[in-house]
Every structure is written in structure tokens, then in C-alpha cells.
Amino acid sequence: MKENNFKLPSKNVSKRKPPTIEEDDQVLTSKAGGYDDRPIAYKPFPGPQTDFLKSTEKYVLFSGGRGSGKSLAMLAAPLRFVHHPTFRGLIIRKTIKDLRDLINKSKSMYQAAYPGVKWKEQDKLFEFPSGAKIEYNYFEQEKDADQYQGQEFDYIGIDEVTQYPSSYIMETLSPCLRGNTHIPKWMRLTTNPNGAGRGWVKETFVDKADPGVTIEQEVTFDGRTEKITYKWFNSTVRDNQALMDQGYGISLANIKNETLRRQWLDGDWDSADGLAFDEFKPEIHVVKPFEIPRGWIKFRACDWGYSSMAACLWFAISPDNKLYVYRELTTTLVNADIFAHMVLEREERENIRYGVLDSSCWHVRGNIGETTAESMIKEGCRWMPSDRSKGARIAGKMLVHKYLQGQDFKPDSRVIESPDLFIFDTCKELIKELSSLPLDSKNPEDVDTDAIDHAYDALRYGLLSRPQFRSQDFFADENRHISQDLTFGY
Numbered sequence: 001m002k003e004n005n006f007k008l009p010s011k012n013v014s015k016r017k018p019p020t021i022e023e024d025d026q027v028l029t030s031k032a033g034g035y036d037d038r039p040i041a042y043k044p045f046p047g048p049q050t051d052f053l054k055s056t057e058k059y060v061l062f063s064g065g066r067g068s069g070k071s072l073a074m075l076a077a078p079l080r081f082v083h084h085p086t087f088r089g090l091i092i093r094k095t096i097k098d099l100r101d102l103i104n105k106s107k108s109m110y111q112a113a114y115p116g117v118k119w120k121e122q123d124k125l126f127e128f129p130s131g132a133k134i135e136y137n138y139f140e141q142e143k144d145a146d147q148y149q150g151q152e153f154d155y156i157g158i159d160e161v162t163q164y165p166s167s168y169i170m171e172t173l174s175p176c177l178r179g180n181t182h183i184p185k186w187m188r189l190t191t192n193p194n195g196a197g198r199g200w201v202k203e204t205f206v207d208k209a210d211p212g213v214t215i216e217q218e219v220t221f222d223g224r225t226e227k228i229t230y231k232w233f234n235s236t237v238r239d240n241q242a243l244m245d246q247g248y249g250i251s252l253a254n255i256k257n258e259t260l261r262r263q264w265l266d267g268d269w270d271s272a273d274g275l276a277f278d279e280f281k282p283e284i285h286v287v288k289p290f291e292i293p294r295g296w297i298k299f300r301a302c303d304w305g306y307s308s309m310a311a312c313l314w315f316a317i318s319p320d321n322k323l324y325v326y327r328e329l330t331t332t333l334v335n336a337d338i339f340a341h342m343v344l345e346r347e348e349r350e351n352i353r354y355g356v357l358d359s360s361c362w363h364v365r366g367n368i369g370e371t372t373a374e375s376m377i378k379e380g381c382r383w384m385p386s387d388r389s390k391g392a393r394i395a396g397k398m399l400v401h402k403y404l405q406g407q408d409f410k411p412d413s414r415v416i417e418s419p420d421l422f423i424f425d426t427c428k429e430l431i432k433e434l435s436s437l438p439l440d441s442k443n444p445e446d447v448d449t450d451a452i453d454h455a456y457d458a459l460r461y462g463l464l465s466r467p468q469f470r471s472q473d474f475f476a477d478e479n480r481h482i483s484q485d486l487t488f489g490y
Contacts (some may be wrong), residue, residue: 041109041112041113042072042076042079042109042112042113044069044073044076045069045235047235048062048064048211048212048233048234048235049062049069049073049235051212051233052073052077052188052233053073053076053077055231055233056184057186057214057215057229057230057231058177058185058186058187058228058229058230059170059186059187059189059205059228059229059230059231060186060187060188060189060230060231060232060233061161061189061190061191061201061204061205061206061230061231061232061233062074062188062189062190062191062232062233062235063190063191063192063193063201063205063206063232063233063234063235063269064192064233064234064235064236069235070159070190070191070235071102071105071159071190072105072109073190074091074157074159074188074189074190075091075102075105075106075109075157076109077155077157077186077188078134078154078155078157079109079110079113079114081132081154081155081183081184082114082128082130082132082134083128083130083132084130084132084154084180084182084183085130085131085132086131086132086179086180086183087130087132087133087154087155087180087183088132088133088134088135088152088153088154088155088179089132089133089134089135089153089154089155089156089157090134090135090136090137090153090155090156090157090173090176091106091134091135091136091137091156091157091159092137092138092139092156092157092158092159092169092173093136093138093139093158093159093160094138094139094140094160094163094164095138095140096138098138098159098160099124099136099137099138102136102159103119103124103136106126106134106136107119110126110128110134114128114129116128116129117129123135124136124137134155139158139164139169139173142168142172142307145168145172145173148172148173148176151176152176152178152179153176153177153178153179154177154179154180154183154184154185154186155185155186155187155188156173156176156177156186156187156188157187157188157189157190158170158173158187158188158189158190159189159190160190160191160192160195161189161190161191161197161201162191162192162193162194162195162196162197162198162201163191163195163196163197164196164197165196165197165200165450165451165452166197166200166452167197167200167204170187170189170204173187174187189201193206193269194438195438196438196448196450196451196452197451198436198438199432199433199435199436199437199451199452200436200452202269202436203432203436204230205230205231205232206232206269208230209230209231209232211232211233211234212231212233213231214229214230214231215229215230215231216228216229216230217229217230234269275435275436275437275438275439276397276437276438276439276447276448277400277401277404277434277437279401279404279405279416280404280434280435281416282431282435284416284419285404285419285421285422285423285434286422286423286424286425286431287324287422287423287424287425288424288425289326289424289425289426292316292324292326295319296316296317296318296319296469297316297317297353297467297469298314298315298316298317298347298350298351298352298353299314299315299352299353299354299355299356299462299465299467300312300313300314300315300343300347300352300354300355300356300462301313301315301355301356301357301386301458301459301461301462301465302343302355302356302357302358302383302458302461303358303454303455303457303458303461304336304339304357304358304360304361304372305332305454306332306333306334306335306336307332307333308332308454309330309331309332309429309452309454309455310329310330310331310332310334310339310454311328311329311330311429311430311454311455311457311458312328312329312330312343312458313325313327313328313427313430313455313458313459313462314326314327314328314346314347314352315462315467317467317468317469318469319469320469321420321468321469322420322421322422323403323420323421323422323463323467324421324422324423324424325421325422325423325424325427325430325459326424326427327346327347327424327426327427328426328427328428328429328430328455329342329343329346330429330454330455335375336361336372336375336376337375337376337378337379339376340375340376340377340379340380340381341379341381343355343376343381344379344380344381354382354384354465355381355382355383355384356383356384356385356386356461356462356464356465357373357376357383357384357385357386357461358385358386358457358461359385359386359387359388360388361373361376361383361385362374362385373385384465386461386464386465387461387464387465392464393446393460394445394446395464396460396461396463396464397445397446397447397460399460399463399464400421400456400459400460400463402420403419403420403421403463404416404419404420404421405419405420406418406419406420407420427455429454429455430455430456430458430459432455433451433452433453433454433455433456434456434459436451437451437453437456438451
């Protein structure tokens with residue numbers, strides 16, 4: 001293996017009893033059980049890779065650049081427990097093609113450490129002499145979670161976790177960490193600092209503590225409080241002396257694309273490069289809530305989803321045509337009619353000028369029955385369809401840039417002096433998405449549509465409706481007429 005100090009055993013080793021791997025902080029080698037004449041099957045690099053293998057926290061992320069040995073460390077971690085007959089491990093990758101690469105790496109490592117291990121191709125699992133098993137599978141879509149219901153694992157490893165746009169993968173598999181109480185229950189994740197899921201992974205691990213520092217989260221259920229522990233490490237090709245000697249570091253440093261260079265060479269989480277909206281600055285665009293003056297024009301926009309997120313935003317336009325997003329509603333697994341009532345409850349007694357809804361909600365759902373839009377409108381929640389013309393996605397993204405930058409934006413210095421868009425700090429989802437949405441690697445003019453972008457889509461629909469405070473609009477005094485019925489205006 002080019003990434004580690006890895007050697008295959010001699011031919012006469014296959015008849016020997018495999019070593020016992022102790023359950024402690026011992027660095028994992030094939031000599032751990034006292035077989036000093038055995039060649040080393042896997043030896044971690046000093047530093048982050050060794051520290052990752054020693055970690056005892058429940059959830060540990062190993063991030064970094066290319067060639068830093070992340071995947072091999074994740075594959076090696078469960079070997080310390082395979083002398084337990086009941087041990088079960090699970091290794092996950094998003095696609096079957098990528099999974100095959102992990103299986104090939106595992107065969108070399110596992111067969112060197114445990115010559116008696118058997119690979120069962122049909123079941124996609126390794127069976128160790130003790131009876132322990134490590135399974136391999138892919139998890140490409142949310143529906144793939146069904147196959148893990150009721151299953152128990154002691155160890156779960158997820159490779160390149162930022163390929164998953166939401167934390168659904170982690171939340172779905174976590175309940176599977178159960179069973180034999182004598183074996184620790186761990187989840188280990190690896191990734192480069194990019195991909196559609198960069199935002200949620202960064203929020204879960206990177207933003208909460210420095211590398212190597214334990215993160216504790218208290219969870220209370222049924223009167224009982226427990227601490228769940230997290231930790232993360234970051235590594236680069238500099239930790240892999242073998243690849244450095246081969247000039248791999250020079251190859252990464254020679255990458256012209258700054259985004260890729262910083263991600264693949266340094267494992268850089270802090271760079272805004274590669275983000276769809278690098279001009280979004282929370283310290284500039286996010287403001288404390290205030291009471292919207294009664295004369296300001298208000299409207300709403302919504303990106304609808306049932307299984308996926310539904311996101312509705314409320315906008316207010318100031319007389320100088322500054323746009324404020326002052327309210328946010330996000331739901332999942334809520335029917336359209338119930339969602340309509342939730343919207344109307346939040347804007348009770350407000351004069352909402354109009355609403356914009358994802359135009360796909362007007363599409364016919366089969367031969368009979370209401371469309372999503374019809375279900376909402378019937379409940380009194382009025383909408384008009386969003387712009388779905390050719391080029392609307394790109395035009396909407398350009399408008400988001402324009403509003404974030406403002407009229408006095410200086411392109412050369414990227415200085416934002418007076419933006420045209422402000423967001424109340426209570427709109428958490430929109431702030432999170434604008435802070436983390438990556439560009440589409442195949443089309444840099446658009447966002448990565450595999451990432452969570454529902455609040456962003458609602459923002460885009462709202463801006464494409466061309467909101468404007470016109471001269472005939474005015475500040476209302478306290479005696480201005482307020483309609484009793486906001487649907488019909490009387």
C-alpha cells in the first residue's frame with residue numbers, strides 16, 4: 001500500500017493462530033499479541049492517524065487532504081475487537097463503485113493481520129477466525145436506510161461522509177450501535193473538507209472544538225441524562241512520509257485551482273473557496289429582529305417538500321428597497337393542507353401582499369386528486385407559481401449575489417458596504433445554507449443541488465418575483481385600515 005507502512009506476511013504465517021488484539025489504547029499492529037516474528041500488517045503514522053485510532057469517543061471524524069491515510073485508519077480501527085466472537089462491524093460508502101476500492105484495501109490489510117479471515121463475496125463481509133464479522137455496504141439514497149432497521153453493530157465506519165448532503169446518514173445508523181455491552185459502540189467518519197455535506201459535518205464537529213479536543217453533548221430521555229462524546233482530527237499528506245518521498249505533496253501543491261489545492265493539500269475547512277456565496281457575511285447580512293413598520297410591503301416565498309424539507313420565508317421591503325427576511329418556517333412530513341394553516345397562523349393579522357410557491361406544486365399528481373398548490377389555496381393560503389423558465393435557476397442565483405453585494409459593491413476588493421439583503425438571526429436554516437452551500441462541480445454557475453438548498457430555493461423564488469417598494473406605497477399611521485379577512489381584503 002502506498003499510503004502506509006504495510007507489508008504482507010511470509011508464506012508460512014498462514015498456518016499460525018492470529019494474534020489477540022487488546023481492548024486498550026495500544027497502537028494496532030500484528031505484533032500486539034506477542035507475535036514479534038510477524039511482519040507489521042498496518043502501522044499508523046505518528047500524529048493524527050495514531051491519535052484517531054486511540055480515540056474512545058463515540059463519534060470521531062478524521063478529515064484532511066488527499067494521501068493522509070484517512071480511509072486506511074477507518075478500516076484498521078475495528079480490528080482491535082475482532083477477537084470477540086460476537087463483534088459486528090459495518091463499513092459504508094455512498095456508491096458500490098467506491099465501496100469496491102475499500103474492499104480491496106481491506107483484503108490486503110485484514111489477510112495480513114489475520115491469515116484465517118474469509119471474504120464472502122455474496123454477503124460482502126469478512127468473517128474472522130473468532131466468528132467476528134465486518135460487513136460492507138453502500139448507502140446512496142435515504143431509502144437505503146430501510147435495510148438497517150433492527151440490525152446491531154459495534155462499529156460503523158462511513159467513508160467520505162460529506163458526500164451525504166444531510167446528517168440523515170449519521171442519524172439513521174446511530175441507533176444501530178447497540179448489542180454486546182462488553183464492546184464499545186463507536187462510529188468513525190472520514191472526509192475531505194468539501195462536498196455537498198460540508199456544512200452539516202463542519203457544524204457537528206469542526207465548529208465546536210479544535211482538533212483532538214473532546215466535545216460533550218448532554219442528552220436527556222425519560223429522566224435520564226447521558227453525555228455523548230465527539231472528537232475530530234485533521235491530517236495532510238505531510239503526515240505520510242512515504243507519499244512525500246514519492247513527490248505526491250509536490251503534485252498537490254501544483255494544482256492550479258486554489259479551491260482544490262487548499263482542500264486536497266491542507267484539508268482546509270475555513271476557506272470560503274468553493275462556496276456558492278462567498279460574499280455572505282453573517283456579521284454584515286444577519287441582523288437582530290425588529291418590529292417591521294406597518295407600511296413596509298410584505299410577501300412570502302416557499303420551496304415545498306413533504307419527505308424533504310419544506311421552507312417558507314417571509315420578506316419585508318423597506319422604502320429604500322432593502323429586503324429583509326424576517327421569518328422562516330421549515331417542516332418535514334407535513335401535509336400540504338396542514339402546512340397552509342401553519343403559514344396562515346404565523347402571518348395572522350399581517351397584510352401579506354402575495355406568495356410565491358415552487359411551480360412544480362401545480363403539476364398534476366396522477367389522474368385524479370388535488371395538486372399540492374390546490375390543497376393549500378383551498379385552505380385560504382394563496383400562492384402564485386415561481387419562475388421555472390429556462391435559465392431561472394441561474395438568474396435567481398445571480399440575483400442572490402446582487403442583493404448580498406448591494407449597490408456599492410467593489411468587485412476588485414470584494415468589499416460590501418451596503419447590501420440590499422438582510423436576514424433576521426432567527427432564520428437559522430437560511431443562514432446555514434448561505435454559509436455552506438457549495439458550487440456545482442460540473443456547473444460553477446449554479447449551486448450543488450445535492451446539498452440541502454430548500455431555504456435558498458425559497459429565497460431565489462422570492463427575488464425572482466421582482467419585489468419593489470413603489471412610490472405609491474407609504475408608511476401607515478395607526479388609523480390605517482386593516483382588513484378583517486386578508487384573503488379577500490375586507
